[in-house]
Amino acid sequence: MTALTPPAGARMGAVPVIVIGGFLGAGKTTFINRIINSFPTRKLSAVVNDFGAIDIDADLINLGREQVIPLRNGCICCSLQGDMLSTIRYLLDQPVRPDGIIIECSGVSQIGDVKTALLDAVFWKEAALDSVICVADGQDILEDPAYFAQSLRAEQFRDGDFIILSKMDQMSPEQRQSVRERVLAQGKRAEFVLDNTAVQQMENLLFSFSFDYAATPGRSRGLRASDAVPVQPFASLAWESDRPIAFDIFQQVIGAHAPTLLRAKGILYASHAPETPAVFQMVGNRVTVGAGHDPEAGTHRSRIVFIGYEGQIDLRTLRTDMDRCVAE
Template identity: 30%
Template sequence: MLQSSLNLKPKRKPVTIITGFLGSGKTTLLKRILEEKHGQKIAVIVNEFGEVGIDDKLIVEKNSEMVKMTNGCICCTMQNETSKVLINLLEKGNEFDRVVIETTGLANPLPIMRQFLSEEFIKDNYQLDGVVSMIDAFHIESQLDKHIETKEQIAYSDLLLLNKTDLIDQEKIEPIKTWLHAINPSAPIIETQRSSVAIKEIFDLQAKSREAILQHSHNHQHIEDSQITSFVLEESRPIAMNRLNEWLNSTLLLYSGDLLRYKGIFYIKDRPEKIILQGVHTIFEKTEGKLWTDDEEKKTELVIIGRGLDKDIFEQSFKASLN
């Protein structure tokens, strides 16, 4: 069953998912979020407290499910399903500005992403801001060859942190970036060492998505061994909202098993604002974006990532929906 929503609630708390293969540097990044003075009250959901290694001197309060830090952050364990942890955070009156969720090293982030697009309470109170993937520069080549999970984590991500770049020869970095962009052309790549990245860089990723789409709008990449295809649909003519809904539903019915991630901006007929779409498999969400400005080119730009998809077929069907 296809599920969608046009959710206009402005006060939902943004959520960032941190994914990445075993040993990529997720734990180091989470530890920095919990311990550094960055001025934000962040609820961090991890698999186990012990894995993060929180400095006891920075703990204000601690119980079996939650640790409160001196910098205002909260650390929770994944003892229950993610949705239950998120509900408990609100019901217990905790003060926080946003949420960061850690996935296990082998986990596909899709199940967590789906909750923010399909479960009513979660949709009403939280908004998926983005997925950040930690990439181990030293091991990424072998991981791409041996583990489909690595490719899927990259494909679902909005930002790629290429970590441990100090452990490889500098001439290897650009080829690695080429591999990563072949899987996901719209995700920016930030080079890091020891997971050192400005905290602000991993947040507000949806607000940065238009720039990323424009930057890679002419890319059409394909990797033979993984069959992961990525491309961007562009159209300068407006589409009626009802025709867009029809196109989305028919497309998802045809390609539900092959679509991994799709996100973009739509130029809608007789609407002054942009319509933002993001989806995983057959579940998607449409939200109202900013108004189009007079000096801005109005156009639809949709990033599509999946397995063995044909860009020409998608373009033809979308153009047919304009008439």
């Protein structure tokens, strides 16, 4: 087995899409630039909201102009799919297909709408929703006791798979802790501070092309990320099976291990449809399962990579539980 490290622009199933939301001034553009700089060998395209007047965000993003596409009608039309469809189709039709797409939601738009639009089955096979990231101003959270009382903010938090906290660098350790606790109280556990190390830490969580599920059956080993150095503080398990998976047990296993998992991705062959590859993707506590393309078509081999924090993820039990999903 060789690792999957396709050249930039190679056709490898669906192009992963990251959605980034957050309020105006929270630091979304900074974060997007950090992502772009972190994947120098990848062709990334960014879709930004443009309300027609001045295309500010598009100018601030460190990509060639042709790779930054303004969404003319803003996110309400994403929710109606029109703009989103045409923009993504346009990007996928370029001579060199992007390796990943970043969609920036304007500060006032609802991430949930974009997420819903991207979860259309027609989209999924070509451009699959990868992760939803909410960038939030830590200083605001610290200073505004009613921060989460605003419904739009609460919804943006709820819709984010990962939360990025910005403007934390001037805070005392106690203040940082207080902000973190407020974020945790919103039911978010995967939060990162937007500083120089944050994106490095997240590289293995962003974009499924960082994944490599080529592994020896049943043996756990460190994750190999194709673009980044591995990989503290994460631990990972590569699991595979030649026999189909009992999906109901699999769901229970994922549910039980969800608190310790940050990401998982793979190809599944379920016992109720043993001939059909299903692409499985877990980001935070959100799982997507859909018909997809198996680059090793014909092998019918289920394989999944799981990633969690070192010290939290229980690799041994996870492997045992996964083995129990294999249908007799």
